Amino acid sequence: MSRAAIIAPVRTGVGAFGKSLLPVSVEQLGAAVVRAVIERSGIDPQLIEDVVFAQSYASSETPCVGRWVALQAGLPIHTAGLQLDRRCGGGLQAIATAAMMVQTGAADVVIAGGVESMSNIEYYSTNMRWGARTGNTTFYDRLDRGRERSQPEERFGYISGMIETAENVAYRYGITREEADAFAVRSHHNAAAAWERGAFDNEVVPVSVPQRKGDPILFARDEGIRPDTSMETLSNLRPLMKDGITTAGNASQQNDAASACLIVSEDKLDEYGVEPIAFLEGWAAVGCEPAEMGLGPVPAVEKLFKRAGRGWSDIDLVELNEAFAAQALGVLRGWGWEDLDRLNVNGSGISLGHPVGATGVRIMTTLLHELHRRGGGRGLETMCIGGGQGMAALFEVV
Numbered sequence: 001m002s003r004a005a006i007i008a009p010v011r012t013g014v015g016a017f018g019k020s021l022l023p024v025s026v027e028q029l030g031a032a033v034v035r036a037v038i039e040r041s042g043i044d045p046q047l048i049e050d051v052v053f054a055q056s057y058a059s060s061e062t063p064c065v066g067r068w069v070a071l072q073a074g075l076p077i078h079t080a081g082l083q084l085d086r087r088c089g090g091g092l093q094a095i096a097t098a099a100m101m102v103q104t105g106a107a108d109v110v111i112a113g114g115v116e117s118m119s120n121i122e123y124y125s126t127n128m129r130w131g132a133r134t135g136n137t138t139f140y141d142r143l144d145r146g147r148e149r150s151q152p153e154e155r156f157g158y159i160s161g162m163i164e165t166a167e168n169v170a171y172r173y174g175i176t177r178e179e180a181d182a183f184a185v186r187s188h189h190n191a192a193a194a195w196e197r198g199a200f201d202n203e204v205v206p207v208s209v210p211q212r213k214g215d216p217i218l219f220a221r222d223e224g225i226r227p228d229t230s231m232e233t234l235s236n237l238r239p240l241m242k243d244g245i246t247t248a249g250n251a252s253q254q255n256d257a258a259s260a261c262l263i264v265s266e267d268k269l270d271e272y273g274v275e276p277i278a279f280l281e282g283w284a285a286v287g288c289e290p291a292e293m294g295l296g297p298v299p300a301v302e303k304l305f306k307r308a309g310r311g312w313s314d315i316d317l318v319e320l321n322e323a324f325a326a327q328a329l330g331v332l333r334g335w336g337w338e339d340l341d342r343l344n345v346n347g348s349g350i351s352l353g354h355p356v357g358a359t360g361v362r363i364m365t366t367l368l369h370e371l372h373r374r375g376g377g378r379g380l381e382t383m384c385i386g387g388g389q390g391m392a393a394l395f396e397v398v
Helices: 026-041 065-072 090-103 142-148 162-173 177-196 231-235 266-272 290-295 297-308 325-335 356-373
Strands: 004-012 050-054 080-084 109-117 207-209 217-219 255-265 278-287 317-320 377-385 389-397
Touching (some): 004 026, 004 090, 004 266, 050 065, 090 109, 090 255, 090 278, 109 356, 162 290, 162 325, 177 231, 255 356, 278 356, 290 325, 290 377, 297 325, 317 356, 356 377
Parallel strands (some): 050 109
Antiparallel strands (some): 004 278, 109 255, 278 389, 377 389
């Protein structure tokens, strides 16, 4: 079976909630990275057979976002497109799905990506289709509702949202507020240092943002990083739940971003004249208890290592998405592994943000570029998933 080669991974800067990328639609974000992938890879657009895109908060404003993005980016009419959702793991699933397509011969050239504009996620009603004669109508915030409705309540009981699951992990492993805040400080400092040394220069592509007055501006830098974050500043924040340790400062942000790459069958590389940065070595997805969804990476990595015949000594860098500091620390304790020199060296969800559908591709993009700068190696990407799942993947950078 031919290996799946990954080519020209790129991402936008990550926009803060309701800030710079608010005027940019999902299809415009996705099209920006697709056009950049084509330009950087040099691939003939006529060869692209499918566009696989993740979006966790889908909308009828852009149905089947993969096809929408393909058309918005100016790809040929014959290019197919699809949309998938594995919540926080959706972007990584888009990569895995595209890889399976080229490995099985279903396609030779596929674009994989993810996109989310959390700033533009709508409110909705479930009882207005046939009208309401009397009484009040409830409008749900799709952001909050998606977290509350992540599992069947009749089986697992009521779970208020992802913050509660982080507190459950903190309680299980005895994680303190000070530990969580220290982890968050490290994330912001790592991300700020990465920008300072130019670590993101080759992976971030600018996005044109329309302005009410004047010409559009180019957005090309992550917006949520706080270089001055300290234990003192974080200690002043109130917990989000009574007697909890999770605050707005040690949790991931809500964000807007897109990321994408080209995936090509290895035996077609020379024919199409494209150069890979890495190969997908393997991936795995598992389920876990919804109330402790943050621990999903523990069994996911165990399954992946067993399947691939790998272990921690084979891994050069690890990217563990920081949904919450408590969750990430719980995963490290569940693994029995805590080599911070190899972990999230350029920051992660707490500092860079968590644009849900785009996160899996954003993480891979950052991981591959960092390994490439270091001369190659093997990287592990893993994340927890709302509703009780975990996902992990191995990449070999050439």
